[in-house]
Amino acid sequence: MKKVLIGLLGVSLDMGTRENRWERWRPTVSLFQHDDLLIDRFELLSQARFRKLASTVSEDIEQVSPETKLNEHLVEFKDPWDFEEVYAALYDFARDYDFRDDEEYYIHITTGTHVAQICLFLLTESNHFPAKLIQASPSKKNRDSIGTYNIIDLDLSRYEVLANRFQDEIVESQALLKAGIATKDESFNKLIERIEKVSLRSAAALLLTGPTGAGKSQLAKKVYELRKQKHQLTGSFVEVNCATLRGDAAMSTLFGHKKGAFTGAITDRAGLLKEAEGGLLFLDEIGELGLDEQAMLLRALEDKSFMPMGSDSLVTSHFQLICGTNRSLQKSIKEGLFREDLLARINIWNFELPGLKDRAADIEPNIDHELKKFANDSGRVLRFNVESKNQYLKFATSADATWQGNFRDLNASIHRMATLADTARIGSETVQEEIDLLKNQWHASGRDKDMDVLSSVLDDAELSLIDPFDKPQLANVVLVCRDSRSMAEAGRKLYAVSRQTKKVANDSDRLKKYLAKFSLSWEKVVANS
């Protein structure tokens, strides 16, 4: 590839028209005197008033570098210390220059005023000059007039030492996002890696989805802390659960109001969007937001401005938005409960946080984290026995542990055990008691769930005729049916054991008869899903 150098004539450093100039280090000429650097073309930028010096420098370059083709360009600025003027002149040159893919460009930053050097740097950094920087320096012992040169590639990923530093920084950032918990679940760690990258490179809206208690709110707060630490945000973290916003209060909480806007509006209120100015706004359970508020929010996001209630002037606010939801917004759109255009706005980056059950490997580090938190809050440092810890972990990672409330359940569970422990150790007895409690709790909520399922296929009168004994079984059968593509498939799953001893596999028939006992059919079960 041809090497092309672009540089300003150094009206003081390149000075000299008498023979003794060769004894001095002249940065521009020196770049053509190195035996390991061959520049095929030189674009010399100078001004008309320095024509004489420019021609001496050109002749000298021709002499020491007959291989180089030389082009002179007039780039005029009256005041070389005027940033605007110098930048504009160099910008114009860069814009008009025909940069080609098969040439390598070098911007010489040794010559020119500091202002010119800054402009060259900025234009290179922003890729207006698709080039590397080259810096000439005089010989240390001042023995020869050639000195040395350094090539600086602004693509920092090319520097190993820097890459290592960046790697350390990334690890630190990720640790922050994970709240210092050494999570082991691979897919979760990958998710954090991605969030780290996105949060530091973009201020676009993030949508965090996942079951309740999966840690959406905590993660939003950590994203804020990370960006604040890197000086990317100056404002504060503002958080609200949209399920708590109802009626007039919803509008005023989000967008503020003027005094007297409605009954009870005694003073002006800024609203959360304004409070989040320069910071981060986390709207949890965004799916619960009313349609009017959705419309206002959309406008505020598009225009970066909105109208507080009772006000006739627009208020502006720039903030980063993170939304959280545990329900499918697509479904809400179909039901007419959520605006499609708003989803498009807030869904630029979608991250799905898995529930605790899907992160079995992370349960242990989270237990340790919860114990530490308890110690900080209560001043009591507690540990498990080896035995009791295994006991708890065994249960926690078993199929029996559904962790319906995710981290909220884990947090409460550890809190209970820690509080009940009589010594500094949480013993087997406490653990067993806790396991029973959790089982009960999840079973109870399971019972509620069964009722939800059953009431989707049977009315109250029909339900009242079914024994409690049959209810969980029937609810499970309904769920399996809905999860299967055909009655045969559902039958295979439901009679997985007994069908093996049968000569004729009549799973569909058995299932059909079972459903009929409750006046149900395959079609009815599947239709009401």
Add this chain to the structure above:
Amino acid sequence: MSNKVYIDGSMGEGGGQVLRSSLALSLITGKSLEMKNIRAGRKKPGLLRQHLTCIKAAKEICEATTSGDSLRSMELTLAPDKVKAGDYHFSVGSAGSAILVLQTILPPLILAEGKSTIVLEGGTHNPMAPPFHFLEKCFIPLLNKMGAKVSMNLESWGFYPAGGGRFTVEIEPTTKLRPLEVLDRGELLAKELNVISANIPAEIIQKEVEILKDKLNWDKINEVSKVNSPGPGNIIMTELKFKNSTELISEIGSKGTRAQIVANKLIRKVNKFLTQEAPVGEYLADQLLLPFALAEAGSFWCTTISSHTHTNIEVIKKFLDVHIETKEYKKGALVTIN
């Protein structure tokens, strides 16, 4: 011998000399050259600008096809075609030595069909290369005794780091170099010392001359100031003219080196050569090897054989089916080709 020659560029001292000799021999023999490890182990390994100019020159006089001829490359292949006599013009950048370019293309052009005129630009009196006058006074006369007709004419002097020197070389070829024996200096006919400078304050040169006059009680100590050169430069050259051969010993003055030191260095070398008896000095021995090998016979007595010369012998043997013998001989060495 096969038609392709592999050269390990790191052999011996692994310098540019291996490259230049290989290029010259490839062109003369018509054998393809494949080089690896070019200048391996040097501070800046691989091909530098001056080497690229040598390759370019070699390529041009025989329309060779090459690969790897790029800056800092450590591998090179060259497939030569027939060497064409003619008018050529080569310029060396970074004030590199134009003499070294000549060294690459002179032997092939001596054996080409037809007369050549070469214009060379760049450094003529460089620190790490034989100066123009060494070739003119010592090497060319012996070469011409072997049947070539070469003359050199300096138009302007090129010193490091400004370069800008220029000279022409006229070559009338021969089909075969004649063997030669250089075994006796003969009597010392003249000794002459020239202090050359360009664009350097007179008082500095005056001091140099005074020191030399003081230490060497010679009749002919000339100060030739203000030679034609675009940049500053200073060289002291001593010509020792014997009946059968000439030795030129020089020392370059550079900024920051005291005149006293430059003068002392030169005087030590001159006195050493005068106390010895061999007609061929260390550097001339190096130059003579190739033409002697091409003549396929001859011998010379030299003051010493450097590792440079040993490497050169290795390279020559890769291309030519010659026997080169070196043996110690009266406080020096005898080199015989047969």
